[in-house]
Amino acid sequence: MITKKPTNKRLGEILRQANLVSSSQLEEALSEQSQTHNRIGDILVRRGWVKRETADFFATHWANLVNETEKxxxxxxxxxxxxxxxxxxxxxxxxxxxxxxxxxxxxxxxxxxxxxxxxxxxxxxxxxxxxxxxxxxxxxxxxxxxxxxxxxxxxxxxxxxx
Structure with missing residues (x-):
């Protein structure tokens, strides 16, 4: 039986690993976030690098899906x-x-x-x-x-x- 590894990675890193944003896009968004304190998902969406539903899916559902162990x-x-x-x-x-x-x-x-x-x-x-x-x-x-x-x-x- 294969078990899933729990994840508690940050949204930007998950999107980068999924190849939905590049490393340079993430760095730029993180730089902006440090100045504005906006959420990383909002920054990526505003810049047109990901869709709103993509950011929301990974922010709200991904960890639960990946960490699902019971069923x-x-x-x-x-x-x-x-x-x-x-x-x-x-x-x-x-x-x-x-x-x-x-x-x-x-x-x-x-x-x-x-x-x-x-x-x-x-x-x-x-x-x-x-x-x-x-x-x-x-x-x-x-x-x-x-x-x-x-x-x-x-x-x-x-x-x-x-």
């Missing part, structure tokens, strides 16, 4: 990428549709990276921290631990849009 995560990767404002419903549905049609059988995160919607390092960060048991699985094959069909995934995502 397994029940949502697929796409749910968390959407909640973080990194993918939208249209992008997720495009990937699922391509999987349904047999055009592509690449895992959702890898497909989003191939399309240029996310950096592969960002996808890897999410998988490593939220699904460590799948971190070594190939992004180009069906996940061994996931027996959901593409139709089931599509139904789930459509139900979340209501």
């Amino acid at each position: 397994p995560l029940k949502q697929p990767l796409g749910h968390y990428l959407k909640e973080a404002g990194l993918l939208d419903d249209e992008q997720i549905n495009t990937i699922i549709s391509e999987q349904d049609q047999g055009k592509l059988w690449v895992r959702l995160g890898a497909s989003a990276a191939l399309k240029g919607w996310l950096k592969q390092s960002t996808v890897d960060f999410f998988v490593e921290h939220l699904f460590p048991e799948q971190a070594s699985d190939s992004p180009f094959t069906k996940a061994k631990s996931s027996q959901k069909t593409a139709k089931g995934r599509r139904s789930w995502f459509f139900s979340q849009m209501k």
Whole structure:
């Protein structure tokens, strides 16, 4: 059984490790923060380096998700990428549709990276921290631990849009 490492890292460092901001952007934001005492997430959003929902997701939900030890995560990767404002419903549905049609059988995160919607390092960060048991699985094959069909995934995502 793989256990998750607890995290209590600061928001800026988490966003840097997820490759959502660069080291220089973080340094600049931290410099501004030392002068203004504004929250780092607000500075990064104001400068246009991350979306508000991305900063809010990592500030309010990330530590709880990563430190979850009692029960397994029940949502697929796409749910968390959407909640973080990194993918939208249209992008997720495009990937699922391509999987349904047999055009592509690449895992959702890898497909989003191939399309240029996310950096592969960002996808890897999410998988490593939220699904460590799948971190070594190939992004180009069906996940061994996931027996959901593409139709089931599509139904789930459509139900979340209501």
